[in-house]
Amino acid sequence: MSALFSKKPKKDQSEETELKNQEESASGGSLSDHISADNSDAYRVIKSIYISEKSALIAPYNQYIFKVFPDANKTQIREKVEKLFNVKVKDVKILNMPQKRKDLGRHPGFRSGFKKAIVVLKKGYTIEQAKA
Numbered sequence: 001m002s003a004l005f006s007k008k009p010k011k012d013q014s015e016e017t018e019l020k021n022q023e024e025s026a027s028g029g030s031l032s033d034h035i036s037a038d039n040s041d042a043y044r045v046i047k048s049i050y051i052s053e054k055s056a057l058i059a060p061y062n063q064y065i066f067k068v069f070p071d072a073n074k075t076q077i078r079e080k081v082e083k084l085f086n087v088k089v090k091d092v093k094i095l096n097m098p099q100k101r102k103d104l105g106r107h108p109g110f111r112s113g114f115k116k117a118i119v120v121l122k123k124g125y126t127i128e129q130a131k132a
Contacts, residue, residue, distance in 0.1 A: 042080045045072045049130045050116055062121040064130045068094075070115050077117045087125040093118040 050065040058065075068077055074092040082089055099113035121127070 042084055045069060045076045045080045046084070049127075051130075055130070058118070059131060062090075062123065062125065064119050064121070064127050066117050066119060068115050068117045070096075072115065072117070074117075077119065081119050085127050085129070087127060088122040089119055090122045091120040093120070 045068060047067040047069060050067045052065070055065040066077070066081070074094060077092050077094075078089045081087065094115065094117050096115050097113050099110045102109055102111050
């Protein structure tokens with residue numbers, strides 16, 4: 001019983017940084033790669049870049065779609081996108097996507113809803129990570 005609650009020994013700082021570097025090089029660039037020390041709370045606002053057919057169609061018009069947390073507002077989203085990607089935001093539009101019923105055989109269930117933000121950038125700015 002005591003083996004269940006025993007503490008694991010802590011890793012050295014050098015081992016942790018090596019593991020982080022290996023993970024970053026293997027990941028190929030994601031949203032979490034852009035979060036630095038001054039943007040450490042960006043993960044509380046933006047979940048991920050939302051890739052779909054519609055997002056691919058509006059990308060040439062400097063519009064990008066992000067999945068965001070339910071309590072995020074337009075001002076927070078604008079600030080975090082500007083800091084993370086070094087761009088200027090012209091407008092932010094927010095949509096609450098409803099949950100949808102999905103049945104598995106005779107067992108009813110729901111696919112969870114989410115909140116997404118359409119971010120319109122000023123002319124001349126792009127987000128390379130969002131292009132699929």
